[in-house]
Amino acid sequence: MNQYQMRLEKLFDWMAQESITLAVFEDTEGRRDRTIRHLTGQPGDALLLLSLDRKTVLVPWDINMAKVYAHADMIIPYSEFERLPCKAIAVVAEMLGIPAGSKIEIPPVTPYPLFLNYVGKLTDFDILCRERGLSAEARKIRAVKDDEEIKIYRKAAAVTNALIGLLEKNVRSGKIKTEADAALLIEVEARRHGCEGTGFETLAAGPGRSFGIHAHPAWTDSPFAGPGLSILDFGVRLAGYTTDVTLTFVREASPRQEKIAGLVEKAAKLAFSMAGNGTAARSIALAVEELFARAKKRMPHALGHGIGLEEHEYPAINSRSDNEWKIEPGMVFTLEPGLYDPLHGGCRLENDILMTETGPELLTEARTIRL
Amino acid sequence: MNQYQMRLEKLFDWMAQESITLAVFEDTEGRRDRTIRHLTGQPGDALLLLSLDRKTVLVPWDINMAKVYAHADMIIPYSEFERLPCKAIAVVAEMLGIPAGSKIEIPPVTPYPLFLNYVGKLTDFDILCRERGLSAEARKIRAVKDDEEIKIYRKAAAVTNALIGLLEKNVRSGKIKTEADAALLIEVEARRHGCEGTGFETLAAGPGRSFGIHAHPAWTDSPFAGPGLSILDFGVRLAGYTTDVTLTFVREASPRQEKIAGLVEKAAKLAFSMAGNGTAARSIALAVEELFARAKKRMPHALGHGIGLEEHEYPAINSRSDNEWKIEPGMVFTLEPGLYDPLHGGCRLENDILMTETGPELLTEARTIRL
Numbered sequence: 001m002n003q004y005q006m007r008l009e010k011l012f013d014w015m016a017q018e019s020i021t022l023a024v025f026e027d028t029e030g031r032r033d034r035t036i037r038h039l040t041g042q043p044g045d046a047l048l049l050l051s052l053d054r055k056t057v058l059v060p061w062d063i064n065m066a067k068v069y070a071h072a073d074m075i076i077p078y079s080e081f082e083r084l085p086c087k088a089i090a091v092v093a094e095m096l097g098i099p100a101g102s103k104i105e106i107p108p109v110t111p112y113p114l115f116l117n118y119v120g121k122l123t124d125f126d127i128l129c130r131e132r133g134l135s136a137e138a139r140k141i142r143a144v145k146d147d148e149e150i151k152i153y154r155k156a157a158a159v160t161n162a163l164i165g166l167l168e169k170n171v172r173s174g175k176i177k178t179e180a181d182a183a184l185l186i187e188v189e190a191r192r193h194g195c196e197g198t199g200f201e202t203l204a205a206g207p208g209r210s211f212g213i214h215a216h217p218a219w220t221d222s223p224f225a226g227p228g229l230s231i232l233d234f235g236v237r238l239a240g241y242t243t244d245v246t247l248t249f250v251r252e253a254s255p256r257q258e259k260i261a262g263l264v265e266k267a268a269k270l271a272f273s274m275a276g277n278g279t280a281a282r283s284i285a286l287a288v289e290e291l292f293a294r295a296k297k298r299m300p301h302a303l304g305h306g307i308g309l310e311e312h313e314y315p316a317i318n319s320r321s322d323n324e325w326k327i328e329p330g331m332v333f334t335l336e337p338g339l340y341d342p343l344h345g346g347c348r349l350e351n352d353i354l355m356t357e358t359g360p361e362l363l364t365e366a367r368t369i370r371l
Numbered sequence: 372m373n374q375y376q377m378r379l380e381k382l383f384d385w386m387a388q389e390s391i392t393l394a395v396f397e398d399t400e401g402r403r404d405r406t407i408r409h410l411t412g413q414p415g416d417a418l419l420l421l422s423l424d425r426k427t428v429l430v431p432w433d434i435n436m437a438k439v440y441a442h443a444d445m446i447i448p449y450s451e452f453e454r455l456p457c458k459a460i461a462v463v464a465e466m467l468g469i470p471a472g473s474k475i476e477i478p479p480v481t482p483y484p485l486f487l488n489y490v491g492k493l494t495d496f497d498i499l500c501r502e503r504g505l506s507a508e509a510r511k512i513r514a515v516k517d518d519e520e521i522k523i524y525r526k527a528a529a530v531t532n533a534l535i536g537l538l539e540k541n542v543r544s545g546k547i548k549t550e551a552d553a554a555l556l557i558e559v560e561a562r563r564h565g566c567e568g569t570g571f572e573t574l575a576a577g578p579g580r581s582f583g584i585h586a587h588p589a590w591t592d593s594p595f596a597g598p599g600l601s602i603l604d605f606g607v608r609l610a611g612y613t614t615d616v617t618l619t620f621v622r623e624a625s626p627r628q629e630k631i632a633g634l635v636e637k638a639a640k641l642a643f644s645m646a647g648n649g650t651a652a653r654s655i656a657l658a659v660e661e662l663f664a665r666a667k668k669r670m671p672h673a674l675g676h677g678i679g680l681e682e683h684e685y686p687a688i689n690s691r692s693d694n695e696w697k698i699e700p701g702m703v704f705t706l707e708p709g710l711y712d713p714l715h716g717g718c719r720l721e722n723d724i725l726m727t728e729t730g731p732e733l734l735t736e737a738r739t740i741r742l
Contacts, residue, residue, distance in 0.1 A: 029683060030480065032401070043587040062671060064713045065583045079671055082691055109401065112486040113479050113502040131484040180562060184555060191551060196588035197572075211435045216414040217567035217608075237588075300433060300450055312400060320453055342435045 003148045004071045007039055007141060012054050014137050021102035022093055022125075023050045023134045026085060031109050034309035035138045037240055042070040047078065047088055050134075051096050059088050085114075086121045093125070100124040108135050143306050143314040144330035149241065150354065153332055156238040157352060157363035159193040160245055167232065168369055171225045171249060179204035179219040182232055190236040199235030199242025200311045206230050210248075210345040213301050213338070225249040225371060229257050229345035240309050244334050245366035246350035253370075259295075260339045261347045261368050267291055267337035268349045271303060275335070275353060275360040279327045285319040288337050297339050304335040307352060331355045332363070374519045375442045378410055378512060383425050385508050392473035393464055393496075394421045394505045397456060402480050405680035406509045408611055413441040418449065418459055422467050430459050456485075457492045464496070471495040479506050514677050514685040515701035520612065521725065524703050527609040528723060528734035530564040531616055538603065539740055542596045542620060550575035550590040553603055561607040570606030570613025571682045577601050581619075581716040584672050584709070596742060598623040600632065600716035611680050615705050616737035617721035624741075630666075631710045632718045632739050638662055638708035639720045642674060646706070646724060646731040650698045656690040659708050668710050675706040678723060702726045703734070 001009075015023060025048040027036040036048045039056070046060040058072035059081065066075050081088035089104065098104070105128040106118055119127050145153065163186060170176040170185065183202040190198055205215035207228030215231070224230050233246040250261050267288045274284045285303040292299055302318035315325035315333055327333075331354075338348030352363045372380075386394060396419040398407040407419045410427070417431040429443035430452065437446050452459035460475065469475070476499040477489055490498050516524065534557060541547040541556065554573040561569055576586035578599025586602070595601050604617040621632050638659045645655045656674040663670055673689035686696035686704055698704075702725075709719030723734040 030403070044585070062584045062711075064711055065585075065587060067713065068583075069587070077671065079669065083689075084691070084693075108484050109482045111480045112483045112500045115483040129483045180559065184558065187555065187558070188551065191592055197590070201568075212439075213433045213436070214416070216436060216440070219568070221562055298450065300448065318454075320455070322455075340433075340435055342438065 002071070003146065004039055004041060006146070008050070008054075008056065010141055011039070011050060011134060011138060012052075014134060015050065015052055018134075019103055020105045020128070020134060021052045022089075022096070022098050023105045024048070024085075024089060024107065025050075025135065025138070026107050031107070032310070033107065033109070033135070034240070035135070035142065037309055038138070038142055040070045040072050042066055042072075043240070047085060048072070049089070049092050051098070055096060057092050057096070059092070086118055089118070090122060093122075098125070101126065103128055105129070105134050108133060139314050142308055144328055145308070145332050146330070149308070150330070150332075152239050152241050153243075153352075153354060153363060156195070156236055156241055156243045159190065159195060159236050159238065160243040160352075161365045162193065163189055163234075163236065164245065164247065164365055164367075167247065171369070172371065176224060178221050179206055179224045180221050182224055183219040186234050186236075193236070195236040195238045196240070197237055199237040199244060203231065203233040205346075207345050210347075211340050211342050212346070213340060225251060227252040229253070229261065229347050231346055231348055233348065233350065235307075235311065242307055242311055243352050243364060244307050244311060244350060245352060245364045246336055246338070246348040247366050248347040248349060248368045249371060250347075250368060251371040254344065256341070256344045260297075260341060260344065263292065263295055263297060264337050264339055264347045264349050265368055268335060268351070271335040271337060272351075272353065272360060272362065275327055275355070277327060277329060277355065277357070277359070281315050281317040281325040281327060282319055282323040284335075285317055285323075289319055292339065299338060300340065301338065303337060304333055306331060306333045308332065327355050329355050329357045373442070374517065375410055375412060377517070379421070379425075379427065381512055382410070382421060382505060382509060383423075385505060386421065386423055389505075390474055391476045391499070391505060392423045393460075393467070393469050394476045395419070395456075395460060395478060396421075396506065396509070397478050402478070403681070404478065404480075404506070405611070406506070406513065408680055409509070409513055411441045411443050413437055414611070418456060419443070420460070420463050422469070426467060428463050428467070430463070457489055460489070461493060464493075469496070472497065474499055476500070476505050479504060510685050513679055515699055516679070516703050517701070520679070521701070521703075523610050523612050524614075524723075524725060524734060527566070527607055527612055527614045530561065530566060530607050530609065531614040531723075532736045533564065534560055534605075534607065535616065535618065535736055538618065542740070543742065547595060549592050550577055550595045551592050553595055554590040557605050557607075564607070566607040566609045567611070568608055570608040570615060574602065574604040576717075578716050581718075582711050582713050583717070584711060596620040596622060600624070600628055600718050602717055602719055604719065604721065606678075606682065613678055613682055614723050614735060615678050615682060615721060616723060616735045617707055617709070617719040618737050619718040619720060619739045620742060621718075621739060622742040625715065627712070627715045631668075631712060631715065634663065634666055634668060635708050635710055635718045635720050636739055639706060639722070642706040642708060643722075643724065643731060643733065646698055646726070648698060648700060648726065648728070648730070652686050652688040652696040652698060653690055653694040655706075656688055656694075660690055663710065670709060671711060672709065674708060675704055677702060677704045679703065698726050700726050700728045
């Protein structure tokens with residue numbers, strides 16, 4: 001059994017338990033869902049239909065791409081269905097002999113007007129669209145990495161750490177002078193190490209722009225790592241999986257800047273020390289927010305998040321009252337405390353952690369670098 | 372009146388006509404909507420609420436960023452509402468004194484389970500979530516560029532054309548040898564010309580990879596513009612607006628490769644010649660598909676699309692039976708016929724067109740380059 005079949009088995013079992021006869025996943029512009037890559041290898045732009053009798057039907061935009069990458073029992077180009085999801089589902093349901101009255105589960109991100117369209121057109125079936133359905137189940141599975149995925153993460157972390165070392169060296173030597181110098185080095189070196197590229201648009205913000213959580217634009221020709229606080233947030237994507245780290249470079253810090261940097265380092269240590277097996281993710285986020293509140297500071301984003309085929313996956317690591325995630329072995333996630341001052345600039349320290357049976361393992365070596 | 376106020380006026384008028392008391396836009400991960408940038412200047416991650424009495428309330432994740440970029444009557448950080456959209460809407464509705472029983476319109480991309488959540492929590496109001504509501508109205512307005520936007524597009528096209536020239540020159544001289552050489556040149560030169568960066572991930576696919584519509588990975592260290600067909604698809608983003616062009620480099624083409632390239636050029640000419648004022652976009656796409664069908668070929672994607680703050684905007688330019696878009700003055704859109712052969716590689720020719728009162732104007736100079 002290959003890794004795709006192993007992942008599918010869990011979902012087929014769940015479908016049987018819930019009497020779902022046909023389930024639909026959709027990876028399309030505006031509604032990206034890397035679960036299709038997780039289950040078939042197809043890198044993007046497709047519908048995936050799973051049937052209770054354990055058949056997989058992939059409906060890709062790009063049939064040539066699917067022939068290279070995808071594992072599925074049947075592959076039918078989306079153009080056969082005018083690229084209309086309702087039509088694809090209706091035809092595939094008929095092909096597979098799905099009986100009238102069956103439950104068909106569609107993605108929980110289906111917009112309400114499209115949901116009405118499904119219900120109106122697929123009148124023979126019972127259409128389910130729910131937060132805690134098969135898609136959530138697939139995301140729970142994705143939140144706990146299997147051996148294949150952990151192997152990839154160890155390699156991706158090694159590349160990331162090599163890059164962190166090189167970035168520090170080149171900033172210290174003066175070879176990196178601008179945001180662009182840093183961002184382009186990452187683009188080139190990630191691929192030189194066998195990665196698909198970066199996991200997301202690199203954010204390189206020199207002292208003049210580090211006040212923003214996500215610098216806009218992402219990187220420019222302006223100076224990097226000059227006096228003040230400079231943020232560099234990047235990840236490398238290896239075989240689909242992205243790392244996600246943030247370094248802050250500190251040069252000739254004012255007392256306020258040093259205070260921000262010190263608090264963020266303290267928060268990162270606290271968060272890591274709390275990340276035990278079975279810990280409620282929310283409690284870690286609350287503890288960090290409490291630490292910042294005591295210093296009259298406020299973090300304007302979540303403490304962390306799972307990583308994987310998407311840049312933001314489960315577990316959720318934030319203080320929202322609806323966050324019920326617990327840290328479990330196999331989870332790979334970031335912790336990224338950050339503080340941002342409109343005048344003095346921002347500081348974020350983000351590392352990737354693998355939870356093992358014996359505790360958290362720091363995969364990456366991001367740090368606050370004082371120049 | 373600045374450009375933001377001018378754009379808002381049209382939406383406020385529409386709200387009055389439809390008796391919408393409060394309207395919500397959302398730009399968030401998984402549900403990007405650049406309408407918020409169009410209406411306020413805020414580059415991303417925010418809720419925007421418009422009230423019938425012509426107030427704008429922006430709820431950004433990043434308050435520091437909003438202070439720099441956003442134009443709005445009120446700006447309240449999203450963290451005040453635990454980053455929960457229902458909570459934000461409830462509190463803002465109360466602040467603005469929205470009477471019970473009022474119509475509140477939420478985005479048409481709202482997932483069905485979230486829609487139920489809104490309806491369950493905002494019981495005092497009539498919640499509207501519809502395909503052809505205010506959001507569609509905003510996208511219709513965005514489909515026709517105003518003077519400010521056309522000015523930006525002329526500049527962005529000039530940068531794009533300078534890049535096309537440089538790419539051709541450097542491929543011919545042998546300075547560009549790999550996909551990475553081409554992609555990195557675009558990253559650097561776009562910014563050197565004052566752009567925010569690229570409009571989307573550059574796709575550079577040498578002869579071994581051009582069979583895919585969207586090469587995966589987007590670009591690598593492999594050879595570019597060697598014998599066969601190589602595709603280069605890129606855009607530059609200036610002040611938020613992206614161009615989108617595709618060049619194909621042809622070297623030592625086999626008869627089949629030359630046939631593909633020739634057909635695509637013929638299709639591009641046909642499409643441009645048909646793009647008149649008032650023309651149904653669908654009819655152009657059908658004509659190109661007919662041309663390809665006569666040669667026993669099939670294009671696996673849409674013929675084109677509007678461009679703007681997003682890479683794919685309205686008008687839709689495809690042959691889907693539900694496509695009712697007509698070409699109008701002020702529209703900026705791409706035409707991008709393409710054919711892809713799993714063995715011989717692919718060819719796409721994409722240019723950006725501005726429709727003027729007197730006919731289509733070719734903004735960009737992408738071409739099939741025979742080496």
